[in-house]
Amino acid sequence: MKTIKFLFTIVLLSGILISCKKDPEPKTQAIKNKEFNVDFEKFTLDNGLQVIFHRDTSDPVVAVALTAHVGSAREIEGRTGFAHLFEHLLFLESENLGKGGLDKMSARIGGSGANGSTSRDRTNYYQTVPKDALEKMIWAEADKLGFFINTVTDPVLAKEKQVVKNEKRQSIDNRPYGHVDYIIGKNMYPADHPYSWQVIGSLEDLQNATLQDVKDFYNRWYVPNNVTLTIAGDFDADQAKEWVHKYFDEIKRGKDIPTLEKRPAILNETKKLYYEDNFARLPQLTMTWPTVPVYHPDSYPLQVLTSYLSEGKKAPFYKVLVEEKQLTSEVTMYNAGSELAGQYELIIRGFEKTNLNDVDKAIKTAFTKFETEGISQQDLDRIKAGQETAFYNRLSSVLGKGFQLAQYEIFAGDPGFINQDVQNILAVTIDDITRVYNLYIKDKHYIATSFVPIGKTDLILNNSTLAEVVEEKIVEGAEETFDASITAEYEKTPSSFDRSLEPPYGESPEVKIPELWQENLSSGLEIYGIQNSEVPLVQFRMNIRGGLLLEKSDKIGVSNLLARLMTKGTQNKTPEELENAIESLGAFITISGGNENIVIQGSTLSKNYDKTIRLIEEMILQPRWDVKEFGLLQQSVISEIQQGKASPRNIANNQYAKLIYGEGHILSHDNLGTEASVMSITIDDLKQYYNQNISPSITKMLIVGDITSSQVKNSLATLNNNWQTKEVRFPDIDTPKAPEQSKVYFYDVPDAKQSQLRFGYPALAATDTDYYPAQVMNYRLGGGGFASQLTQQLREGKGYTYGIRSGFSGSTIPGPFRISSGVRSNVTYESAELIKQILNNYGKNYNQDDLEITKSSLIKSNARAFETLNSKLNMLLNISSFQYPKDYVTQRESIVNNMTVEEVKQLANKYLNPNKMTYLVVGDAKTQLKKLEQLGFGTPILLNENNDKVKD
Structure with a gap:
């Protein structure tokens, strides 16, 4: 997929429908869940296509999703990864959309970007668009379903194989613990079970796929009687039905689709396996038990069991493994129910040098603790309260609602199952x-799988055997060549009307910019809010300016530790009591330390808002300073830092910051700190930061949802009166300068399957006059997704990468311009050279067509810019952080509308000079470093002698 998600299922879904055939009038039914009401309608075309409507007129947008009941479980051994490969292919072209397909159209219509996801059991294609583009989307989705397969050629297939293989390298082969699921699948299920292979398949199977294989797969599974079309949002239902019939009716029904029998795994013995992971720095033990398919009656208590055993201070596994034995900082447990079977999984990543046999003993102790103590009714109610909030969060967008509807239709056989699901x-x-x-x-x-760093087999579980994993070797010129620009020649599929004519836009939607209110309290606390009552939820974010900016260079990590410690109890509540108080309200509260802020954020049911604010007030004004919790957090952060050293993506981001800002600059540091700095921090350092820098005078409260301004102001009155105002002094921040001459830097990760690229230089602040115009200029370079040149040339044209982007990331402080990507290791130089060429030619070749696509996308996309609570919160964040005017969205529309080609060229010449940039590559030095001399920027500078030590 575009962004692959290895999904199993969602426990809480939404939607209730009454099914009927095409001829009778479709019935509708409403579901009422407390204050919330949702209406749905379903009908079936003669060819078997299931169609589901949900109308929501709160925003001028429509989400369209096409869900095929085919995933990796419908594949055959030796041709694995087909469902996911096919998901990629379906975006590329169709007979009447032409090359670029839905991706190309998405940019013009202001869509969210056509995307997809593949699981074991289904494939989703989805996008949210302005309401005036609904007919275009129905036309396009029908073209994919019925008028697609002729456009797939051998060169197209060859190119997309490379993209998918790059995705596998990025998400599995080139990251720590990436092969865990592969080993579990191979050993949990027999070889003929469709869950014994992974969704993304094997590199060998992908390479062996033929054009005929692809056509056979399409003709078998991509038929109307195996597909559900969901439309959710602001649209006229009668008109939409006419369009659905017009574009889908003549697509022929396929052969009947057999129902797969439920097939839970059966284990006759416990299997223990181990693997030395090239990217792991910490030992990890994963245990997996066979369970039941999705919606099985037992899946519901199993889900509660995972929450109780592993989540929170009271959880038996937390108490034993984290607090008592101090073997890990976190326990992960979940029950994953799929269509045919389920898995109950326990994941524990130990601290450095932790013997996994000690972890195994502690697991047995934790289970015994549960058997002895059981679970209380209070804890059961607490877990259910959290599920209620999660339920509403999943319904906060029209796309989310559409997904849930399709999920019920396909896996429960009746979208009306919502009633029974919630009752269960x-x-x-x-x-x-x-x-x-x-x-x-x-x-x-x-x-049981033991994953350990290379050479650390002394840490594995006793009696484990070596697992079989196929590792790709880096070979120059190993990939087949292709020319994806070749136009396919074929006889078009007949139709009763001319489908090559793209439907016109409907009536232009009126963009609804949310009305916000603002209040400054006497303590200096600033409040920014938007009232929205679509769902009974409130989301909030409190920014306390500071974070890394206020730290000392020898104590990096203080603000991060302070933020985490603030969630570990108050003067009146133990850590466990505070956690239970939050969860009993169905609330989520997190506190994190960043480069420029300490951020308190979360969500709650609106009926519990006041109680949630009381807890936040207590966390701010009455920190507990729990020494035991501080020690656990120190150990946890050190473990996180150690593991980060093994992630090529994490290495690239940290090294790029050092190169951009330079030694000694506060922003060159990872805000987690280093192992040494974190060990040197004491709880007194945290108290000093708190006493000097946690002040309402530098705090902004952002809040959106089902709450009035008067309720918010009243709720913060006590905090305003009792929070002591302090004068916080911010040090002067040096503005880094762009290099006068480009240099290439290399960080060696031996045997890396991909190279991580980070190219750029110190650029603009978000408050600079040129900041937004530069973003507009960047849209066609690398900010517009599949409409960008970087994506079109490196991914679609060459198959070098799974994804690439560019952008400016300033705040009140100038931030870097950055091009980032993970590319196939054996085309590292070729990718860098192509990026350099694109930068050189971007301004020279920019034309009116580029500008029109940019304008159309940026203006039309405003229709969906404020749909969710989170998007409204981001609007408040921009206004409060950068002093943007309340109508900045309207002002930006004016900037875009008035932009000329010449202005874009000037901006490109000013801000995109490839000869004055920093080029960083993180990859396999022995095979890739030498070739980078051909870029013309001198001999690459090696940053590390080995995988751990960085040169000064």
């Missing part, structure tokens, strides 16, 4: 939880 969740009892634990977990066989 709420009906879980203590006895149910005990029963499923005994039935599926206690004394049952499981798969």
Whole structure:
């Protein structure tokens, strides 16, 4: 997929429909869940296409999703990865959209960008667009379903194979613990079980795929009677039905689709396997038990069981493994239900040098603790409260609603299953939880995988055997060549009307810029808010300016540790009591330290807003300063830093910051700190930062949702009166300068399957006059997704990468311009040279067509710019952080409308000089470093002697 998600299922979904055939009038039914009401309608075309409508007129946007009931489970051994490969192909072209397909059209119509995802059991294609583009989307989706396969040629297939293989390298082969799921699948299921292979498939199978294989797959599974079309948003239902019939009716029904039988895994023995991971720096133990398919009655108590055992201070696994034994900083546990089977998974990443046998013993102790103590009704109710908030969060966008509708239709056989689903969740009892634990977990066989750093097999679980994993070798010129520009020749599929004519726009939507209110309190606390009552939720963000900016260079990491510690209890509540108080409200509260702020953010049911604010007030004014929790956090952060050293993407980001800002600049540091700096920090350092820098005078409260301005102001009155105002002094921040001459830097990660590229220089602040115009200029370079030249040439034209982008990232402080990508290792130089050429030619070749596409996308996309609570929160963030005017969105529209080609050329010449940039490559030095001399910027500078030590 475009951004692959290896999904299993979602527990809480939305939607209730009554199914009927085409001829009778479609029925509608509403579901009422407390204050919330959603209406749905479903009808079926004669060819079997299931169509689901949900109308929501709150924003002038429509989400369109096409869901095919085909995933990796419908593949055959030896041709794995087909469903996912096919997802990629379906975006490229169709008979009447032409080359570029939906991607090209998306840029013109202001869409969110055509995207997709593939799981074991289904494939999604989706996009949110302004309402005036609905007919265009229905036309385009029909063209993909019925008028596509003739456009796939051998060169197109060859190119997309490279893109998918790059995705596999990026998401699996080139990251720590990437092969865990592969080993589990191979050993959990028999070889003929469709879950025994991974969604993305194997590199060998992908390479062996033929054009005929692809056509056979399409003709079997991409038929109307195996597809659901969902339309959700602001549209006229009668008109939409006419369009659906017009564009989909004549697509022929396919052969009947057989129902796959449920096939839960059965283990006759416990299997223990190990693997030395080139990218791991910490040992990880994963245990997996077979369970039940999605919507099985036992899946509900299993989900509650995972939450209770692993999440929070009270969880038995947290108490034993984190607090008592101090073997890890985090326990991950979940029950993943798919269509045919389910898995209960436990993941524990130990601290450095932790023996996984000690982890195994602690796991047994934690299970025994649960067997002895059980779960209380209070804890059960607390978990259900969190599920309620999560339910509403999933419904906060029209696209989210559409996804849920399709999910019920395909896997429950009836979208009206929502009633039973919610009842099943709420009906879980203590006895149910005990029963499923005994039935599926206690004394049952499981798969155990020990992943350890290379050379650390002394840490693996006893009696483990070496797992078989196929590692790709880096070979120059190993990939086949192709010319993706060749136009396919074919006889067009007949139709009763001319489908080559793109439908016109509908009536232009009126962009609704949310009305905001602002208040300055006597303490200096600033409040920015937007009232929105679509769902009974409130989202908030409190920015306390500071973070890394206010730290000392020898104590980097203080603000991050302080932020984390503020969630670990108050003077009146133990860490466990505070956590239970938050969760019992169905609220989520996080506190994090960043480069320029400490951020308190979260969400809550609107009915519990006041109680949630009282807890935040307590966390700010009455920190607990718990020494034990401080020690655990120190250890956790050090572990995080150690593992970050093994991630090529993380290495690239950190090294790029050092190169851009220079030694000694505060922003050159990772705000986590280093192992040494974190070890040197004491709890007194945190107290000093708190006493000097946590002040309402530098704090902005942003809030959106089902809440009035008067309620917000009243809720913050106590905090305003009791929070002491301090004078906070910010040090002067040096503005880094762009290099006078480009240089190439290399960080060696031996045997890396991809090279991470970071090219750029110190550029603009968000408050600079040129900042937004420069973003407009960058749209066709690398800011416009599939409409950008970087993507079109490196991904679509060459197959070098899975994704590439460019952009400016300033704040009140000038930030860098950056081009970032992960490219196939054996085309590292070729990718860098092509990027350099694109930069050289961008301004020279920029034309009116580029500008029109940019204008159309940026202006039309404003229709969906404020749909979700989170998007409204981002609007408040821009206004509060950068003093943008309240109508800055309207002013930006004017900037875009008045932009000329000549102005863009001038901006490109000013801000895109490839000869005055820093070029950083993180990859395999022995095969790639030498060739980079051909860029013409001298001998590359090696930043590290080995994988751990960086030169001064």
